[in-house]
Structures are given as structure tokens and as C-alpha cells.
Amino acid sequence: MNTRELLLDARKIWRSRIGKSLVLTVLCGLLAVQAVVFVPLLMQSRHQQVAGVIREEASRIDALLQTGPPRVAADQVRHRPLLLGIVIRAEGGDVAAEAGFVDFDFEELAGPGTRIEHQDGVSDVAFDVQRSDGTWRVYLRCHTRPAMNAADPHLFMLCLLGLLAALCSVALTVFALRRKVMLPLEHQAQHDPLTGLPNRTQFDVRLREIIDDCANQGTRAALLFIDLDRFKDFNDNFGHPQGDALLTELAQRLKAAVAADCVAARLGGDEFAVILTFVLKTSDAQEQAQRILETLSQPYRYNQFRFQLSASIGVVMLPAHGADLAEAQRNADIAMYVAKRGGRAQVTMFDAAMSEAVSRRKQLEDWLRVAIDENELSVHYQPKLQMDGHTVDGAEALLRWKRPDGSQVSPGEFIPVAEESGLIVPLGRWVLMRVLAQIATWKSQGFESPRISVNVSANQFLDENFLRSFLEILDGSSTPASHLDLEITESALMTTPDHAVSVLTTLRARGITVSLDDFGTGYSSLGYLKRFPVNSIKIDHSFVVDLVEDRDSARLVKAVIGMTHSLGLLFVAEGVENKRQLALLRDWECDLYQGHLTSPAIDPDAFRAFCMARSRD
Known part of the structure; x- marks a missing residue:
């Protein structure tokens, strides 16, 4: 109403x-x-x-x-x-x-x-x-x-x-006035207008009461935080009205899935919460949460279409890990975050170690914001070589972070934090500007660098301002676009294929080449490759690592090399660590490779020296 x-x-x-x-x-x-x-x-x-x-x-x-x-x-x-x-x-x-x-x-x-x-x-x-x-x-x-x-x-x-x-x-x-006017207004103030479930205000009141009951009566309860996986993509593809209809049906399923003495609420957006009362054991809470997950994951119907969404659920036991409202909600949110990072579509029980991990992540995010402003970051370059093992054909720009105390932060640790916090977008712009400036510096030093590959994450590529921002940075630099190669993952292209084709076509027209990165970990469809204006395929390093010992990996890599060449594309292998791997790739006519066998990622001066040494030989 x-x-x-x-x-x-x-x-x-x-x-x-x-x-x-x-x-x-x-x-x-x-x-x-x-x-x-x-x-x-x-x-x-x-x-x-x-x-x-x-x-x-x-x-x-x-x-x-x-x-x-x-x-x-x-x-x-x-x-x-x-x-x-x-x-x-x-x-x-x-x-x-x-x-x-x-x-x-x-x-x-x-x-x-x-x-x-x-x-x-x-x-x-x-x-x-x-x-x-x-x-x-x-x-x-x-x-x-x-x-x-x-x-x-x-x-x-x-x-x-x-x-x-x-x-x-x-x-x-x-x-009469209270019954007909005031009570509906009170209900509206305490309930979500879309789903009819209690809203955050009413939920907080009930959660406080239940926590107090647990403390006073010695009972146990469980708090569940539920977040839909990739609901934003659903909204973007089918529109907000259909998204609202899906949330309404989900709320009905959630309400039917919990007992009458339990509480189900919508906290906002695609976030829901449930309080399970009188829980005897932790395993009971986990089983009930798993049943709720299965209920919410059942297919949804819209006209003639069927959709299947998943959810990530974080569970915290009360009062053991939630002595008050703030602690209970914080820990449930941590458990839900861990569930999402673990692959989504799962139930995760909170434990104390999670809090430490999330605190570390928050600390890294704070440090990373400072690092961007304080120039603690640097770009290193890993050479790409032709199969003769001598000729440098290019390099991949890789980000490195050295803290003021001299400690190194692994990219595998801070890049996911940048992705989740949204810092990957300004970070990507910073890397592009640094690479363009470095190419210009090398040129002033008499070194004509090969083509440099810059990684573009899915979040960057899908940002509505990506193309405009990229071209503005490129136009503001003296470096020709022909010195750049963009490495983009399959998932980034397949999220919005038509948009991806438009952006890549514009970049190719400026002389920029495009590499499909981490091939084999996503859709892995060569049929889709015909749609996208890419120049090369870069197979994921996990296939190269098992190349010698695993026959299936060897057959797969050999087959992909042949199909890549049939499409007129170059094949690049990353993560080459030994000569046996290199020999097989050379036999299968791989075009380019990179890895620690030849050189790790090195600083700009070392890379210039590396290239110039090979040009003299």
C-alpha cells in the first residue's frame, strides 16, 4: 500500500x-x-x-x-x-x-x-x-x-x-483511526514495500531481542546473510521490473522455507537475512541454510524463459560469534564475503580466522589506496620471445608493489582486492599511463621498444567510461598506439558480446592489437573467436605447467595451436619454466612464449638491457 x-x-x-x-x-x-x-x-x-x-x-x-x-x-x-x-x-x-x-x-x-x-x-x-x-x-x-x-x-x-x-x-x-490509518503506516515503516518482508529496521529490533534471549535463557540461534550471485547482470539484461518480480518470488520462497518462529527479512537490494531460532547444533544451522540455498536456486520462469540464480550464504552462531547486534552482523557479512570469494553458490560458517583474513583484506585495500597516490607501485616487464629463444617480440606489463618498509605484496594478493573494491579501474588507468610514459622514455634513450601488452580486467572493460578514458589517455601521450597490445579475458568479452565487438573494433582501428588472455579457463569456444577482432590467443599457464606430464593437457594444447592458426591468429604460451616444455611447444609450432625459463618480470632498465643485449648478438 x-x-x-x-x-x-x-x-x-x-x-x-x-x-x-x-x-x-x-x-x-x-x-x-x-x-x-x-x-x-x-x-x-x-x-x-x-x-x-x-x-x-x-x-x-x-x-x-x-x-x-x-x-x-x-x-x-x-x-x-x-x-x-x-x-x-x-x-x-x-x-x-x-x-x-x-x-x-x-x-x-x-x-x-x-x-x-x-x-x-x-x-x-x-x-x-x-x-x-x-x-x-x-x-x-x-x-x-x-x-x-x-x-x-x-x-x-x-x-x-x-x-x-x-x-x-x-x-x-x-x-478506528489507528486501525485504518496508523497501523498500515506502521507496517509500511517496518516492512519492505516490494516483498512484504520485514525491513532492516524491524529486523534489527528482532535480532537484538533474540540475542538477548539467547544470553538470558541459554539458548542458541543462527543468523544467515544471503546475497544473490550476479543479480546485477540479470537486472541489466532483463530490466528492473523483471528483477523486482524475481525478488518478490524469491522472498515468497524464503518465507516458506523457514519456520513460523524464525525471521526472514530483506535488508536492501539483493540482500536478505534469516534468523533461525532454537538451533541446537552448528550442523543444524548449516543444514537449514543449505536447504534454503537449494530452494532459492530452483529455476525461475519468465514468459517462456527459465533462469537459475544462485546465492552466497554466510552463517554465524548466536551468541557465540555475535554477542551484540554489530558483532553478529559483521561476522555474518564476513562469512558471506568468504562464500562469494570461494566460488559463490555455497554456505559458509563463520569462524574467527575469517575475521583476521577480512581485516587483512581491508588493510590491503587501505594501503593500496595510499600506494596509488604515493607511487609505491611500479611496472615490470616480462619478455615475450619467438620460439628460437632469442628474438624479443614483445613484453607483458606486470604490476609490482613494494611497501615503504621494503616488503613486497604479491599481485595474487592485491589484484583481487583491487577488483573487489573497484580500485582496479583507476589502477588500470595508472598502469596504461605509466606504460605509455615508459615507452616514450625508452625512445628518448635510443631504445625502440617492442609492443607492450597491458592487461585489462573484466571490471575495467565493462566500465561504461572505459573506451573514452582509454582513448583520452592515448591521445594525451606521444606514444603511437601501434606500440600497445591489450590482453583481455574471455569472461570480459562474453558478458556483453556486442559491446565487446564494438570496443575492440575501435581499438583495432587505432592500430592496437588484442590478445585473448587465459584461454581455456572460461568459455573456450573457438566458434566465438570468429566474432571478436583479436590478434592472438594466450593459453592459460595451468595447461603449460602440466604439458610434459599430462597427456590430456598436451593433446589439448596441440589441438588449440592448430585451430588458432587455422583462424589466422597467433598462439602465445605463458608460464614456460623448462626446456622440455619449450621443445614441445616449438614442435607444435607455437608462435611466442614467455616464462621464467627466459626471464621473469624485470624493471624498465633491466628490460631495456635485456632487449639490447639480444639485438647485439
Whole structure:
């Protein structure tokens, strides 16, 4: 339910139930106001009535005393409703007559017109009566709280009912408003609008509660972080609407795959999370996570197409590896990251060693950012030779990193970090500019370098600004494009084949050659090679290493060399370590090779010397 629908629903509610409730509330409120205002007025009126009656009785007693003895006057007022008692005293102080309950403190009522209010709800009043034979003082005891007449109880009941009705009406209005408007808004604030699952805010609340329960009750639970593999590629190929439909179906599968007392949530994008409650053993959590993975990996259907996505799941046990919210989520994220690095489509249980590995990776990423700015990186060059083992035909530019403390960081360690962090794009631009500058430097030194191969990663090649940035760097350099060769992997080309053909065609038109790198580790289809304007194929070193001992590798390499030549392409072998490997490659008419047999990657001055020494021989 979106905001517009909620507002429309609120308008309907206002016109119906809530509107009627508010009208009732106003009417009952008016009755309540009447009760608040009228009751004090009623009480004031009763008090005024009492005062008037007392005045009447005083006048009556005065008249009786004027014409008769005190006893007669006392008997006449004995049964008056407001009077409790009467005492008549002569001028000398003797009691002449009395009636009713009389227990006066004559000293307090010394003067005429005095009145004393008692806590028991009565008043004592004193006044004088002048007669021909002297002055008589009359003392009266009367009710302070007036009695109600027959209509008064109904009036009070009506006022009370009006007040209660007003309160009930307000309560019903608030309840209806909360049920129809506030509860949907609260649900929307706590749930993902696309899938209906709890969002990160609600999930964090539940996770804190479950961690506290585990600590207080001695129970165990498990936290699962789930990330879809290559979901971005799916979105790019089929569009975001279909991606949303897939996420909705995935959420339904996830909700059905967990027990009712467990929690499944969408944290954002293609990231989901699950809390498994009351887990007895670590193996139980792993088994449940594996079942969830299998459920999510079942094929999805879209029109006539079937798709199969996978997910990477990181699992952390609570409270052993998650004593609080931050630690639990951090460790689950680490386990998920390890699952992705391990090949995706798998479940990985967290252990303490993973935290150290991820900390090392984060440290390398921080160091690498500094290294780019502080010129800690350098480019070395490994020669490519013809099969005579003497003639240098080119070189591959390879990145090296020497820390300020003198330690070397292996490319196998920092290149994956650069790929995952996105640093590979600026790093690739840096290498290209350094190679172009080095070629120009060699030329100024009288050395005409051979063609230099620069590696382009899949992330670089797929970057939307790759071609523009590459050509800008090339145009800003004095080095001819014919001195460059680009080494690109199969996976980079096959992700977006049409785009790859367009980019490679543009580069070839500028005089740049293209080599298909690490052939044999990806699609390995020579049929696809006809589509791409490449100049050479470079077989992966893993095939060359087993060339002598493994007959299957030998047959494969020999066959690929023949098919490569049939397509008019050059064949390059990397990782040549011994003469037996070189002899076989030479027999099979391999075109070029590189490896430690001839030279490792060496610095620019050593490479220049290497090439010039062979040119003199």
C-alpha cells in the first residue's frame, strides 16, 4: 500500500465511521460541557434556596414571637425540612423554648447575624427578635447541603451519561483511526514495500531481542546473510521490473522455507537475512541454510524463459560469534564475503580466522589506496620471445608493489582486492599511463621498444567510461598506439558480446592489437573467436605447467595451436619454466612464449638491457 492509497483510504474513513464518530463526539461533548457548567450553577442555586428559606423562617419566627409565646414559635418550625433545631432565649439568657436537636455553643454565636459552618454539613445561625417586653435571641440549626428535588437525580444522571459517552466516542474514534490509518503506516515503516518482508529496521529490533534471549535463557540461534550471485547482470539484461518480480518470488520462497518462529527479512537490494531460532547444533544451522540455498536456486520462469540464480550464504552462531547486534552482523557479512570469494553458490560458517583474513583484506585495500597516490607501485616487464629463444617480440606489463618498509605484496594478493573494491579501474588507468610514459622514455634513450601488452580486467572493460578514458589517455601521450597490445579475458568479452565487438573494433582501428588472455579457463569456444577482432590467443599457464606430464593437457594444447592458426591468429604460451616444455611447444609450432625459463618480470632498465643485449648478438 503506497502513500496515495493510504490517503484515499483515510478520506473514506473520514467520510464514514470516523466522521460519524466525530459528530457523536461533538454532541456528547456538548452534554459533558453542560454537566461541567450546569452542576456548579445548580449547587449555587440550592445554596441560595437555603438562604432564602432561612430568611423566610426567621421572618416567620419573628411574627410568631411578636404575637405569641416562644413555645408556640418553636413548635411551629419543628417539622420544617431544612431545620434541625431551634432555641429561643430571653434577654437575660434563659432558654424560653427549644425543639429538635439542639446543642449550641452560645458563646460562639454571641452576636446577632453570626453563622458557623460545621464539618458535618450543618450551619448554626443566630438573630434577634424585638418584642415589647424585651429582646429575644433565636438560634437555628439547619442543613448546609441542600436536598435534591425529584428532577435533580435525572439531571445529574444525564450529565454523567453525556460525559461517559463523550469519552467512549473519543476512544472509538482514536481506535478506528489507528486501525485504518496508523497501523498500515506502521507496517509500511517496518516492512519492505516490494516483498512484504520485514525491513532492516524491524529486523534489527528482532535480532537484538533474540540475542538477548539467547544470553538470558541459554539458548542458541543462527543468523544467515544471503546475497544473490550476479543479480546485477540479470537486472541489466532483463530490466528492473523483471528483477523486482524475481525478488518478490524469491522472498515468497524464503518465507516458506523457514519456520513460523524464525525471521526472514530483506535488508536492501539483493540482500536478505534469516534468523533461525532454537538451533541446537552448528550442523543444524548449516543444514537449514543449505536447504534454503537449494530452494532459492530452483529455476525461475519468465514468459517462456527459465533462469537459475544462485546465492552466497554466510552463517554465524548466536551468541557465540555475535554477542551484540554489530558483532553478529559483521561476522555474518564476513562469512558471506568468504562464500562469494570461494566460488559463490555455497554456505559458509563463520569462524574467527575469517575475521583476521577480512581485516587483512581491508588493510590491503587501505594501503593500496595510499600506494596509488604515493607511487609505491611500479611496472615490470616480462619478455615475450619467438620460439628460437632469442628474438624479443614483445613484453607483458606486470604490476609490482613494494611497501615503504621494503616488503613486497604479491599481485595474487592485491589484484583481487583491487577488483573487489573497484580500485582496479583507476589502477588500470595508472598502469596504461605509466606504460605509455615508459615507452616514450625508452625512445628518448635510443631504445625502440617492442609492443607492450597491458592487461585489462573484466571490471575495467565493462566500465561504461572505459573506451573514452582509454582513448583520452592515448591521445594525451606521444606514444603511437601501434606500440600497445591489450590482453583481455574471455569472461570480459562474453558478458556483453556486442559491446565487446564494438570496443575492440575501435581499438583495432587505432592500430592496437588484442590478445585473448587465459584461454581455456572460461568459455573456450573457438566458434566465438570468429566474432571478436583479436590478434592472438594466450593459453592459460595451468595447461603449460602440466604439458610434459599430462597427456590430456598436451593433446589439448596441440589441438588449440592448430585451430588458432587455422583462424589466422597467433598462439602465445605463458608460464614456460623448462626446456622440455619449450621443445614441445616449438614442435607444435607455437608462435611466442614467455616464462621464467627466459626471464621473469624485470624493471624498465633491466628490460631495456635485456632487449639490447639480444639485438647485439
